[in-house]
Amino acid sequence: MSARAIRWLLFGFLVLALPFPMLGPFEVLVPPVRYAILLAAAAAVALAEGAAGPVPWILGLLALNLVLSLAAAWVAAWAISRALGALRSPALRGVLVLGAVCAGLALAACLPIYETGFGRAPVANLLGLLR
Amino acid sequence: MVPVAVLAAAATAAEPFARSESREPCAQHDPLRRPFFGDTHVHTRLSFDAWGQGTLAGPREAYRFARGEAIGMQPYDTRGRPGGRIQLRRPLDYAVVTDHSDLLGEVQICENPDLPGHDSIVCRVVRGFPMLGYMLVNGHVYSSEEPTRYGFCGIDGGRCIEAGRGPWREIQAAAEAYYDRSSACRFTTFVGYEWTGMPGGNNVHRNVVFRNAVVQDYPTTYIETPSQEGLWAALERECLDAGTGCDAIAIPHNSNVSNGLLFTIAGADGTPIDASQARTRARLETLVEVTQHKGDSECRPGAEDELCGYETLLVPRMMDLATSSGRAPEDLAPRIFAREVLTEGLVQARRLGGANPFQFGLIGATDTHLAAPGMVDEDQFRGHAAGPVSSRFGVPPYPDLPQFNPGGLGVVWAEENSRDALFAAMRRRETYGTSGPRLTVRFFGGWDQPEDLCEAPDFAARGYAGGVPMGGELPPRNGSGALRLAVWALRDPGDRGAPSAPLQRIQIVKGWVDAGGTGHERVHEVAGDAANGADVDLATCVPRGAGFDQLCAAWTDPDFDPDAPAYYYARVLENPSCRWNQWVCNAGGVDCAAGRVPDGLEACCDPEVPRTIQERAWTSPIWYVP
Numbered sequence: 001m002s003a004r005a006i007r008w009l010l011f012g013f014l015v016l017a018l019p020f021p022m023l024g025p026f027e028v029l030v031p032p033v034r035y036a037i038l039l040a041a042a043a044a045v046a047l048a049e050g051a052a053g054p055v056p057w058i059l060g061l062l063a064l065n066l067v068l069s070l071a072a073a074w075v076a077a078w079a080i081s082r083a084l085g086a087l088r089s090p091a092l093r094g095v096l097v098l099g100a101v102c103a104g105l106a107l108a109a110c111l112p113i114y115e116t117g118f119g120r121a122p123v124a125n126l127l128g129l130l131r
Numbered sequence: 132m133v134p135v136a137v138l139a140a141a142a143t144a145a146e147p148f149a150r151s152e153s154r155e156p157c158a159q160h161d162p163l164r165r166p167f168f169g170d171t172h173v174h175t176r177l178s179f180d181a182w183g184q185g186t187l188a189g190p191r192e193a194y195r196f197a198r199g200e201a202i203g204m205q206p207y208d209t210r211g212r213p214g215g216r217i218q219l220r221r222p223l224d225y226a227v228v229t230d231h232s233d234l235l236g237e238v239q240i241c242e243n244p245d246l247p248g249h250d251s252i253v254c255r256v257v258r259g260f261p262m263l264g265y266m267l268v269n270g271h272v273y274s275s276e277e278p279t280r281y282g283f284c285g286i287d288g289g290r291c292i293e294a295g296r297g298p299w300r301e302i303q304a305a306a307e308a309y310y311d312r313s314s315a316c317r318f319t320t321f322v323g324y325e326w327t328g329m330p331g332g333n334n335v336h337r338n339v340v341f342r343n344a345v346v347q348d349y350p351t352t353y354i355e356t357p358s359q360e361g362l363w364a365a366l367e368r369e370c371l372d373a374g375t376g377c378d379a380i381a382i383p384h385n386s387n388v389s390n391g392l393l394f395t396i397a398g399a400d401g402t403p404i405d406a407s408q409a410r411t412r413a414r415l416e417t418l419v420e421v422t423q424h425k426g427d428s429e430c431r432p433g434a435e436d437e438l439c440g441y442e443t444l445l446v447p448r449m450m451d452l453a454t455s456s457g458r459a460p461e462d463l464a465p466r467i468f469a470r471e472v473l474t475e476g477l478v479q480a481r482r483l484g485g486a487n488p489f490q491f492g493l494i495g496a497t498d499t500h501l502a503a504p505g506m507v508d509e510d511q512f513r514g515h516a517a518g519p520v521s522s523r524f525g526v527p528p529y530p531d532l533p534q535f536n537p538g539g540l541g542v543v544w545a546e547e548n549s550r551d552a553l554f555a556a557m558r559r560r561e562t563y564g565t566s567g568p569r570l571t572v573r574f575f576g577g578w579d580q581p582e583d584l585c586e587a588p589d590f591a592a593r594g595y596a597g598g599v600p601m602g603g604e605l606p607p608r609n610g611s612g613a614l615r616l617a618v619w620a621l622r623d624p625g626d627r628g629a630p631s632a633p634l635q636r637i638q639i640v641k642g643w644v645d646a647g648g649t650g651h652e653r654v655h656e657v658a659g660d661a662a663n664g665a666d667v668d669l670a671t672c673v674p675r676g677a678g679f680d681q682l683c684a685a686w687t688d689p690d691f692d693p694d695a696p697a698y699y700y701a702r703v704l705e706n707p708s709c710r711w712n713q714w715v716c717n718a719g720g721v722d723c724a725a726g727r728v729p730d731g732l733e734a735c736c737d738p739e740v741p742r743t744i745q746e747r748a749w750t751s752p753i754w755y756v757p
Contacts, residue, residue, distance in 0.1 A: 025519055026262075038263060041256045045267050048252050049281050053274030053332065054450055058266055118263040122524035 001094030007081040013101045014073035017108040017126055023068060024061050028117030032069035034129055038062050038118060148546065148555035151376060152343045157316035157547035163591045164544040164561070166571050167553060169225035170197065170504035171323070171382060171541050172338055172423060172496035174517070177298045178325075179234035181500040182242075183257070183265030184516040185523030187211065188502035190228040190305035197226035197504040198309070198318050204501055204513075206525045214525060217513065219505055220627040221569070223540075224548050225319040226504040228302055229338045232324040232350035233272055236294030240283065248283030248290055262521060274450055276330040278354040288354065299324075299350060307344060316548040324350040326362050326381070332450030333390040335359055335383075338420070338496075339366065342378035342554040346370070358399070363411050371414075380557055382494065384420035386472065387428040388449040391464030394472045394489060396479060409479060409488035418557055421469050421493040421564045421749050424515045424538040425452065429702075429749060430470040432460045436654050438638075438704070439468075441744065442536045442566070452518060452532070469493060473752060474642040474650035477696045481644060485756065492560025492602045492751030493700070495539025495567075505540060507567035509744075510630050510672070512537045512711035528731030529715060533740040537711055539566045542748075544600065560602025563750040568623035568631060570746075574601040574701045576753040578612030585683035590619060601700070602751040614691050614755065618657065619683040620703040620748070632705040632746065633678020636661050639686055642752075643697035654702075658684035665706035667743055672709035672717065698752035705746040713742045 001009075015032045022028035022035075039062040046055055087093050107113075108126035116124050159165075174181040175189045185205035192202045199222030203213025240246045241254035248254065257264030272278050280288030306320040321340050328335040337359070339350070351365040362381065370377035386393040397403050404412075421429050426444035430436055445457035447464060466472050469491075476489030499506060500516040514530035515538065516522045522530070544561040545552040556562060563572050573591060575584075577598020587593055594617055599605055605614070618637050625631025636659030642652045665676030688699070709717075716735035721728055723736035734740060 038260065041260055042263060042267060044252050045256050045271075049271060050279075051271075052278075053270035053272075055267055055270045058263075058270065118260045120259070120261060 001090050001097065003081050003085055006084060006093060006097050007077050009097060009101060010077035010080055011073055013104060014076055015070065017104055018069070018073050018076065019114055020065070020069035020072060022065050022117065024065070026117050027115055029115040030117070030129060031114070031126075032066060032073055034114070035062055035066035035069055039066055148552050150551050151378070152550060154312040154549060155314040157549055158314040159316065160547045162546055163595065164546055164556075167224035167319075167543045167545055167548055168505070168540050168569055169223045169227075169319075169543065170496050170499075171227045171229065171340060171494060172325075172384065172420060172498045173226060173228045173502065173504040174230055174325075174498070174500040175228055175502040177230040177235060177238060177302065178500065179231060179238050180265060180269055181230075181502070181516065182238050183261050183268075184500055184521050185261070186501055186516060187213075190230070190302050190502075191308065193228050193502040193504055194226060194305060194309035194318075194320055196502065197223040202502065204503070205522055217501070217503055217506065220508065220629045222318070223505045225321070225543070225553055227321040227323040227338070227340050228305065229323040229325045229340075230298070230302060231327045232295075232352045233278075233327045233354050234268070235298045235350070236291035236296075237268070237281065237284070239294040239297060240291060246294060248285070251281070251283035253281050253283060261523065270450075272354060273327050273329040274332045276357075278357055280354055292349065296349065303344070303346065310550070311548075319548050319550055319553055321550060321554070322346045326351055326353055326356075328353040328357060328359070329449055330357070330392070332448040333392045334385045334388045334449035335393050336385060337362060337381040337383050337416075339379055339381050340554070340557070341370070343376065343550055345375050345377040346379075347377070359395075360398075360408070363415050366415060367411070378554070379415070380417050380554075381415045382418045382420055383416055384423060384496070384498070385425055385428065385449065386419070386467050386469065387426045387444055388446060388452065389464075389467055390447045391466050394466045394475070396466070396475065396488075404479070404483075404488060406483040406486040409483050409486035412488045413486070413490050416491055417560050418494045418562060419469055419472075419491045420496050422495045422539040422566055424498045424517055424535055425449075426534070426536070427566075428467070428469050431463070431468045435652070438702070438745070441747070444534055470640065470642060470652060471650075473698050474644070474652060477642065477644040477698065478648060478650055480696065480756070481648060487754075490604075490754065492562050493564045493749045494541035494557075494562045495564030496541055497538030499538065507537045507540060508629055509537060509567065509709060509711040510714040512714070528719060528729065529712070529734050533712060533734045533737065537567055539564050540569070542572075560751045561600050563601060563748055565748040566744070566746045568705060568746045568748075569629075570623055570634075570703055570705070570748040571621040572701065572703055572748050572750055573619040574616070574750040574753065575599065576603070576605055576614065576616045576699065578605070578608055578614060580615040580617055580685065582615070582685055584615075584617045584685045585619065590617070590683075599753060601753060604754045604756060608693060613687050615685055615687050616699055616753065617683070617685045618701040618703075618750070619681070621681045622679070622705070630672070630708065632667075632674040632708045633665070633680065634682050635659050635663060635665060635678055635704045635706045635745065637682050637684060638702045638704070639699055640702055641688065641697060641699050643692070643695045645695060653690075655686065657686045658682040659704075663706070667707045667709055669709065669713060669742055670717065672714060674706050674708055676706060678706045694757050696757060697755045699755075700752040701750040703748040707743045707745055710741055710744045712740055
């Protein structure tokens, strides 16, 4: 597996599953994809009904956290893929990364490691978060 | 409705009240009046923001709670069973459910799949992401300077207004069901609502309280009536002047986060208010909430009065509460604290030929969003779910923002515990607010009151006979009589396990306007001992040191100027006691020095958060008008 493919695979995994603490006055620990969902929901309301009062502030806060969490995911994917470059065997790199991603997804799907903040439950696993 | 009976206040100068409703006379009736403790600011699941915080208790549960019964609170399981229960140690005498009139119908539509609009994007977001929906909708409606109904409300918002009629009927039915019309007079309810204007994030909220069961057909909303003048006009048109027997007052609150917009002295076009507008305001706004969950609004912190730093929020706007670190007191807008507004009232009255727009009394309340009126004990504080800290998933270890507090109580001096008697007291401003404790405070003013009034066994009878009680305006001065003010305070007995501390002192706060039209304020120590050395054991929260079970003073103003309009109110202070956060931190086993800080209790080690408070009471003023 090429370094580029590893980087994108890891980035995709981290976007889906990396818990990222929200910057701002709320206790939220969710992956970038959740910030994207929240931003989409808020934007849909704003587009449909207008953005009065603090709504632009909320949109900005969610957008900021989405960008920051995506950046964190990208940096992490880049750093890990670069470190894995030390392994000479592309096949071994592929097995390692695929195994880690699968294990990570399995754990994220089973364990309530996310603090949803804006959700219907205080904590959730990945499936609950994306439901 | 026609007044059917007038109850005489025999042998006193106390004005009687008129009966406007059918009910049994109260067995306990005291012409010299008794203090009734209650809460005029209560939200239930019918308020959008309370519902968004997971509150499912309604008006009936709120009244049951106020009467001393246990009720459930969030988190609720999938079958609707509550995860926690709350109960007052001491029941209240009266309560008013004041759900937000705005969004009454929207809550119903988003809750009920049978109603059109249920599948709108707004309702979907509200249901799928409750806290996000809470912030978006609150911001869209309450904080807008040009509020509008959502699209799913249909043409002119008709669908949402119609859906709001059900909860409005429910509020009235609950008030009727829990009002004790028997001769026992155990508990009084009032129909009410909150008009929730917050233009640009600046709080201009008012709680409307109706005298009896005759109320507006529909509560006035900020969305349809987005100005305080509009609210007053609606109340006069649809209630006070409608000839139906309807009567109401409006209680402004949280002037501390109003950015100066709650007590305006000019119209939207900059024109100074006229005497007619001043009289309209004074007619409707006889009381102001001086303290509540979201801070104290008595006076501006500063060097003049070191006790003004009590539970103060130093942010300009309501919407800054969660995001701003605060400002210097002098950088905040004028007229955001009750004392400076009372002084401004004197200035305005001089300009307007005697019409004082700000001749209001004081009262305390909670602003609970847990349907928990009167839940004010510092050692049992669970937050009030009225801000960014949510109890939706259970009470957090640190239950609220550090700068918030459990709120206070409103105390009403009335002959009996009935709607007419309590409402008459609210109208004549014979009320006081406490920061939570059940202090009893009497305050009278008059010309040539006896110096030994405190020793008189008939203190109240003499007080009424020789002058006016708190909230009153002194009669014209006869000759060269001296103005004497008499204040008496009794400590909270702390019964049923409620924490209480001895009294420390009584102060009289005077505000006046000089010949040049400039306002002044001064605080006088009149009883007790400010340097009694009392404190509290932070490890156990047990108060230490000497104090008083009761205090009394008959005080003559040494600087009385017969030409200067003035007001006087009393402030009664307890010895120091633990603030709610100290109780929480002790219970959590926090030891900052040893680095033992359980998760969620990090704020326990924030040196900026006070650990002790001096609980207090503020009486309504007595005015002197030359």
